[in-house]
Amino acid sequence: MLLRRLRWIIGFNHQRLSGAAIGTKRLPNVEKSPPVPPKPPPLPTKKRRKKPMLEAVHEVAIYIHRFHNLDLFQQGWYQIKITLRWEDDQNTIGTPARVVQYEVPDLGSAEYHGVWKIDDEDHSFTTQPFRIRYARQDVLLSVMVSFNLALGKFEGPPTSAVILKFELLYAPISVEGSVPQITMDPTSAAVHEFRIPPKALIGLHTYCPVHFDAFHSVLMETTVHITLLNGFIHSARSKVPSDPSALQDVTVEIVDKSKQVMLVRALLTARDILLEELKSLRKEMDQTIDMSDIDNMDDSKSISSWLRGPGVAVTEVPGEATGEKQMSSEISNGVIDIQSDEFLQSLSPAEILNAFNTLGSQVLYLWNSFLKLHRAHTKKILEHLHDLWANDRKAEWSIWMVHSKVDMHHHYINSMQPVLRKLTEDPAQSAAMRADLHRRSIEQMRINNRSIQDMHIFGDPLCIPIIIVERVINAPLRTSSGNSYFNNPSLRVSGLLNDISSKPKNKLSDESSKQSRVLKIVVFVHGFQGHHLDLRLVRNQWLLLDPKIEVLMSEANEDKTSGDFREMGQRLAQEVTSFVKKKMDKASRTGHLKSIKISFVGHSIGNIILRTALTEEIMEPYLRYLYTYLSVSGPHLGYLYSSNSLFNSGLWLLKKLKSTQCIHQLTYTDDPDLQNTFFYKLSKQRSLENFKNIVLLSSPQDGYIPYHSARIESCMAASVDNSKKGKVFLEMLNECLDQIRAPSQEQRIFMRCDVNFDTSSQGRNLNTMIGRAAHIEFLETDILRGLSCGHFPIFLGKKIFL
Incomplete structure (x- = not known):
């Protein structure tokens, strides 16, 4: 009975609570509101479903093949640190996914310490430390690291580029007992970054050489490979509309x-x-690969x-109310x-x-x-990708190059008659304006391609020098001059016809010998008050192209460039012949010597010193082996028509205060009679005719060297000068050009290259006013920056340098 009563009370209260919950309580003078109908169940055909979200990830594989030390200043332990990040998001970085040591490092070529490392804090990869002892040392790293780079905020393919950063780490050497140790945490020595454009993130396979900077001259050979891989798939619920009735008409897609x-x-x-x-x-491989x-x-x-x-052939188009099918x-x-x-x-x-x-x-x-x-097949693939890279760079970097072909002007030929056609404009000013217009056009360009971009070049494209290359076509040989070399055999160098093969056969042997080799020697000659390492950057560029060349950085005239050019030439000739004999003896001991190629590179008055050295008698047996001559801003015609008044005043002071003999010779004041001066006599000697290739680098911004003198061409002042001075100048010019003109049966490459530097960041100072900035720029700045690190031959032709 009691239990029945309790059940009745509980049921009554439940009914009251339920009625209050649905609003059935009566209010005075208020009409009863109709009950809210229950929610209808969703239609089966409009059932809300989860939508799949597709995600993908980029995998970037970086093969570090070889670290080649060209010229590091310090011995020590070095490492390579690699990071990857989005260009517009510093916080989203790539994560190392896997590391593969695909070849065992050669312990005979380098010393290694420790192992490679992955840092979980900055998601970087660092190679194992390796020891650098000397220049031109190879370290085989042979390691591959791949990074995973999530799309993150990009729901589709990315629209941002990726920055690939290589960092050179350095730590000094400390020897404990007989084992070298790393005494401290390595510090950052140099950085080189590359930009991977969005188009390349879908797929890229490229050779990627890493050059750090002028103070850390190395070549690290790497290849970069990128692909897009699918990530995980998850579902996202559709957002429920605020109006429940809308569910019958709308299907929301997240x-x-x-x-x-x-x-x-x-x-x-x-x-x-x-x-x-x-x-x-597969086509590049010798053996057949089953694919x-x-x-x-x-x-x-x-x-x-x-x-x-x-x-x-049919498919249902989702979201159509009719449910009809359409034909594809x-x-x-x-x-x-x-x-x-x-x-x-x-x-x-x-x-x-x-x-x-x-x-x-x-x-x-x-x-x-x-x-x-x-x-x-690492080596073959590396060679294949390197060749493709070289061809691509030739097209990509050509925006900084202007090529043209010009004839060797005939109005220089007649040295005994006044020139009828007068120059109407200053060639140096014209060249500078031409380069400035080209630089402005580059500013308007939008570089948009799939190639990986070297930030040394593309970081600030306007800072890259503009190079105007003139390929000079040989004109017919001048015959009006009675003392032309080709018409007067008595002027030939007597020793030129002597065959060096008359020496013992172990020096030069039959060309068909399998063990024969070509001895390639390059001599670098510094300028006024210079140092033997002044041309170090140019040397490094040449070594990148051909690591087997023998290099002589001339020291014979260091601290001795104020005297007579004849004495400087004698010292250089003795230094060169001694070096060549030494290398010939060494080559003969290791194999048969097929031939010799001797090239010269001179800066400023170093060009005059080396030309003088070539006239020395001890050089005669080697003249037939001269190959390439690269002149870097050399005063080949002296300062007879120098238009830089500030610099001329400085030369006058040097002559008065220090009585510098070479300055007197450069300014034609070493003898009252111009035809007895040093430069006039040098022009009569055949110092240029034996080279197979002649390249003259000049700059219209260089006020230290007259523009026409560096290019071996006429100038406005000389063209209108009918005095003896003008006639002597044109006679000297014609003599030099006669040496450059090749006989019809020979092929000789002659180029004039104008290098126009970006000096806007240097401001207005004394160096820019007197033209010293551009003159030193050849030495202190890597010529052509990325275009020059072994790549300059791509534009001029490898034959010139090989």
Whole structure:
């Protein structure tokens, strides 16, 4: 009875609470409100579903092959640190995913300490420390590190570039007992960055040389490989509308389908790039590589089968209220154009997901196959990518080069008659204006390509020097001058016809010998009050092109450049002949000597010193082996028509106060009779005619050296001067050009190259006013910066330097 009563009380209270909850309580003078109808269940056809979110990741594989020390100033322990980040987001960085030591380091070539390291704080990779002892030392690192770079805020393919950073770390050496140790944490010595544009993030395979700076002259050979891989897939709920009735009419999609389609297309592109690269590499390999499974991927019919199934030509367009089916227009002869926008947009969410998964599996398989092939054939792939890189750079970096062909002017020929055609403009000013206009056009350019961009060049493109290259076409040989070299055999150097092969046969042997080699020697000669390492950067550029050359950095005239050019020439000739004999003896002991190529590089008055040395009798046996002559701002015609009044005043002071003999010779005041001066007599001697290649580097901004003198050409003042001075100048000019003109049966390359530096950052000071800034720029700045580090020959022709 009691239990029945309790149940009645509980039921009554529950009814009261329920009624209050739905608003059934009566209010005075208020009409009863109708009850709210219950929510209808959602229609089966409009059931809310989870939408898949597709995510992808870039994998960037960096192969560090070799570290070649050209000229590091300090011995010690060095390491390479690598990081990866988005250009517009400093906080989103790549994460090292895997490290592979694909070859065992050669312990005989270098000393190693410790192991490579991955830093979890800054997500960087650092190679194991290696010891550098001497210049031109090779260290084989042979390690591959790959970074994963998530798309992050990009729901589709990225629109931002990626910055790849190489950092050179240094630590001094401390020897404890007999074992060298690292005494402290390494410090950053230099940095080199590359920009990977968004287009390249889908797929890139390139050679990537790393040069740090002028104070850390090294070449680190790397190759960079990038692909797009699919990431994980997760679902996101649709947002519930505030109005419940809207659920019957609207299906909310969280993920933008167009971005999903772009991601699928990006995976298709990544797959095609990998397929193309693998097929290209297969052609480069000597042995046959079985790639039948990879070839089957490149088949549009098989692709259509996993997108929609075989023979299916219709698809349901999602979101249409009618539910009608539309016919796809991309099928032609059983082949689907899978790259078309119309086709990809017509795919259902399930088909997009299927395509994303299948393409991701294919790309991953191709990517792993490529990395495996790379490790198995590292040297051949490195050579292949290097050749492609050189060809691409020739086109890409040509925006800083202006090429032209000019004739050797005939109005220089008649040295005994006044020149009828007068120059109407200053050539130096004209060249400077031409370079300035070209620099302005570069400022308007938008460089947009798939190539990896060296930030030494592309970081500030306007700072790169503009180079105007003139290929001079030989004119007919001058015959009006009775003392022309080719018409007067008595002027030939007597020792030129002497065959050096008359020496013992172990010096030079039959060219057919398999062990024969060509001895290549390059002599670098500094300028006034210079140092033997002044041309170090030019030397390093040459070594990048040909590491086997023998280099002589002349020291014979260091601290002795104020005297007579004849004495300086004698000292240099003795130094060169001694060096050549020493290298010939060494080469003969290691094998047969096929031939010799002797090249000279001079800066400023070093060009006059080396030309004087070539007239010495002890040089005669070697004149036939002269190969390339590179003149860096040399006063070949002296200062007879110097227009720089400030610099001329300085020369006058040097002559008065210090009585410097070479300055008297440069200004033609060493003898009252111009025809008895040093420069006039030097022009009569055949110091240039034996070179196969002659390249004259000049700059219209260089006020230390007259522009026409560095280029061996006439000037406005000389063209209007009918006095004896003008006639002597034109006679000297013609004599020099006669030496440069090649006989018809010979091929000689003659180029004039104007280097126009960006001096805007230097401001207005004494150095820029007197022209010293540009004169020293050849030495203190890497000529042409990235264009010069072994790459200058790409534009002038490797034959000149090899």
